[in-house]
Amino acid sequence: MTIKTVKDAINDALVQSFEEDKNVILMGEDIAGGKGREQYQGTQDAWGGPFGVTQGLYTKFGGERVRDTTIAEAGFFGAAIGAAMTGLRPIVELMYVDFAGVCFDQMMNQAAKVRYMFGGKQKVPMVVRTVVGAGFRAGSEHSQTLYSLYTHIPGLKVVAPYDAYDAKGLLLSSIKDDDPVIFMEHKRLYMTSCEVPDDLKPIPLGKGRIRKEGSDVTIIAIQRMNLFAEEAADELEKINISCEIVDPRTYSPLDEELIFQSVKKTGKVIVVDESNPKCSLASEISSLISEKCFSDLKAAVIKITAPHTPVPFSPPMEDFYIPSTKKIIDAVKKLKDV
């Protein structure tokens, strides 16, 4: 057993995948860094991406497999698709998910549709690693989550781990997976840590996880929102309210069974999502529950989300934008009295 940060757990999963399969390659902007200045000591792997997640890979595996790119996302995303169709297992880094716009066509119209549209004869085993999330004072164009943007598209799989254990296990699976996977890493979680076994097996996509068992209210928490759900549950425990926390971990496919079981048990549900509310994971999960578990529900599902605004820069406004522990506690109390 070792304690690992999410950042290191992801690096470990990348290294392991590179070692296990020579077809795994990585492409992105400054994923090594220092391109053109390799002759200077200490400049190889100068960056490892803006958060240092891929540091060391270039030195270990070389520039043929760890490829710095120009600022040409449409180009190298498209290249990943062709490389995947013909035998490689490319991982591409989208530095911030907010840049999805400049290369969304590649994911929406090519990666997602190649298999279906061309008669099921081809596959696109690629992974998009990307950074999401508010709370970094990074402003409107570097703070979104956009989970539902990709989840909406048939043909794409979507993964958003909360802790280091899940990050490693799910990334190992994502790289082995034969479909295009969007692997979303939350910038505010990189430095959080937990125990991660050195020989952790890949965690199958489509399997959620009960983070805390409870009987009164179900809190379904998406990625970083698990942090607030856990804080709220601890607080509520003190006044004898028992919360069950469900972390779906993957959103396409979604572990509906796990969610429904919990709903059957408590009959009261809160979904917490850091994204904008319209057509979000929160609204999707809430609608599934209303449709499939209507008779189990003792109250309407409560959604706690960001408002329908871009992410503001200034701390008081950004803190208001992000769902909070207090909002969860208030919602649970409201449901408890039903």
Place this chain on the structure above:
Amino acid sequence: MIEKEKINWIYKKIFTIRFFEERIKKIAKEKTVPGYLHTCIGSEAICVGVMAALNQDDWISSTYRNHGHAIAKGCELNEITSEIYGRKTGICKGRGGSMHISDFSKGMLGSFGIVAAGPAVVLGAALQEKINKSNKTCVSFFGDGAIHNGAFHEAAGLAKLWDIPMIFVCENNGYAEATATDWHLNTKELSDITKAYDMLSYIGDGNNVFEVYDISKKAINEAKQKNTPIFLEFKNYRFSGQYEGDTQLYQPQEEIDKAKQNDPIKLAKENSSKYDLNKNDLEKIINEAKEEVDKAFDFADTQPWPQPEDALEEVYVNYPVEINR
């Protein structure tokens, strides 16, 4: 001959930007302000030289590295600083932050965080000028890294096809993040990229503010006369890291030392006598610039924070239901 007033303006702005960015570096180290900070030490001459050729109501776009453009374009120093501090009286009411300093009333269409987002927006402004038969100059600022992005190429192609007299200003500062320009370029000169669009281009020394001014002024006239876009490449050096906190390990010391010999501030000082600026005048301008910067930071520090609920305002011009969640 440049008129005296303009020379004073140029000197004042170039020092203001340098002092401002040095102050930003300081607060970044002290970690007293939130968020990402991208400074433009080494770009002062490009910001000021191009802007000296523009009127205040001419249109520009900028990027996340925008402080110098904003200052040169005439945005209020207090409001810029307040924005970086995240305060309510900031130039974008605290909603944008350092990466998005913009003031439409000063001709700034916007500072965009997405690489290469600016040129096409400026193309649109220039199209509007053409359709309305008005004559404002339209300039898009972007970096060497941006020329690899499709959005730049699409804007360039349309600008040429539509005979739009806009100015593309590419600041070739030697790096795109941690990637050296001499590695990422696939043409001999960066501006060779325009050959594909049969677009006029000029290369200038981005460290020499008067050369930048001269080239910009001529290019603006030529673009309007010939009804054609023009691409300007100004070569300089990014003394700042990609962002404050960047270790800059990939920028070798010899390279930095060499670049320092052509530091735009150093050159401006050396050239001052050529422009009839005596020691006292120069001293006076420098002190004024310093004082104004200091005042702006003092101002920002005392400004009120926005209310949390201010986050809900101005998402739309008009929206029939309240945004209440």
